[in-house]
Amino acid sequence: MKHLLGLKDVTREEITEILDTAASMKKLLLQNVKKLPQLQGKTVITLFYENSTRTRVSFELAAKYMSAVAVNMTASASSVQKGETLIDTGRTLDVMRTDLLVMRHPMSGAPHLLSKHVNASVINGGDGMNEHPTQALLDMFTMREKFGTLEGAKIAIVGDIYHSRVAKSNVFGLTKMGAEVCLFSPSTLALPFDKLGARVAKSREDAVSGANAVMGLRIQLERQKGGLFPSISEYSKFYGIGEKEMKLAAPDAIVMHPGPVNRGVELTSMVIDGESSVIDEQVLNGVAVRMAIFFLLTRK
Numbered sequence: 360m361k362h363l364l365g366l367k368d369v370t371r372e373e374i375t376e377i378l379d380t381a382a383s384m385k386k387l388l389l390q391n392v393k394k395l396p397q398l399q400g401k402t403v404i405t406l407f408y409e410n411s412t413r414t415r416v417s418f419e420l421a422a423k424y425m426s427a428v429a430v431n432m433t434a435s436a437s438s439v440q441k442g443e444t445l446i447d448t449g450r451t452l453d454v455m456r457t458d459l460l461v462m463r464h465p466m467s468g469a470p471h472l473l474s475k476h477v478n479a480s481v482i483n484g485g486d487g488m489n490e491h492p493t494q495a496l497l498d499m500f501t502m503r504e505k506f507g508t509l510e511g512a513k514i515a516i517v518g519d520i521y522h523s524r525v526a527k528s529n530v531f532g533l534t535k536m537g538a539e540v541c542l543f544s545p546s547t548l549a550l551p552f553d554k555l556g557a558r559v560a561k562s563r564e565d566a567v568s569g570a571n572a573v574m575g576l577r578i579q580l581e582r583q584k585g586g587l588f589p590s591i592s593e594y595s596k597f598y599g600i601g602e603k604e605m606k607l608a609a610p611d612a613i614v615m616h617p618g619p620v621n622r623g624v625e626l627t628s629m630v631i632d633g634e635s636s637v638i639d640e641q642v643l644n645g646v647a648v649r650m651a652i653f654f655l656l657t658r659k
């Protein structure tokens with residue numbers, strides 16, 4: 360692989376290799392090893408056209424922990440504001456001998472376009488409503504750590520499916536790994552994922568019943584024109600996950616969320632801060648997974 364643009368076209372074997380490599384990286388992180396030599400002499404630029412905390416910082420830390428020169432470029436503080444095109448911006452960074460370009464963009468397909476115009480390896484840090492492959496990989500890594508295998512694991516994904524790039528990458532990845540994925544959302548925010556090997560649940564209770572992992576999704580108000588559900592309080596009442604819903608899940612089921620969470624909307628505070636929550640572990644695993652991706656994309 361030269362680029363990581365999405366999980367749609369990544370094989371089960373490639374996903375397994377990324378997760379296995381991330382397991383080695385996590386061992387080093389837990390030993391507080393933060394100066395590995397693998398990216399010495401490499402330059403990583405994070406090019407973000409949308410806000411981010413977890414993705415941008417964990418890519419930057421992963422690059423620095425592996426001895427790369429890491430530069431962050433925020434589009435809002437760059438010549439993009441003077442009208443420079445995406446391709447011209449990418450080419451400008453490319454001629455500075457960039458090896459890895461991590462990009463987040465509000466337009467679906469933007470990293471795919473960029474990858475055709477630069478020599479650097481392009482990693483998709485989230486493109487519009489399309490994919491967020493590294494988030495799904497860190498989600499799968501977290502689940503595999505808990506369950507030992509993804510084969511046969513029951514995963515419920517509840518929330519704003521329509522706008523969610525996280526849901527799409529997770530469906531592509533998890534179904535390839537043999538997990539049973541079940542989705543539930545307001546009907547105005549649904550997608551026909553049954554055509555891609557997932558199950559579309561009839562109700563929230565149907566989705567979470569017997570699930571080994573319950574993943575809440577953020578309501579993406581920035582991508583909505585409004586009117587897709589009556590109010591935030593009704594959304595949380597009918598589509599939110601709380602202790603009552605988690606009682607229907609499998610014993611020892613885990614609660615996940617890609618973040619940032621709207622507390623009390625997608626998940627109750629009791630669930631976010633409860634013993635079943637692995638949300639903080641997802642964040643830590645994100646660094647290990649991104650280190651693994653850097654390693655594998657630059658490996659000769």
Ligand code: CP
Pocket residue numbers: 410411412413414415485494617618619
């Ligand atoms: N999960 C995720 O993409 O979070 P950020 O928007 O903070 O990067």
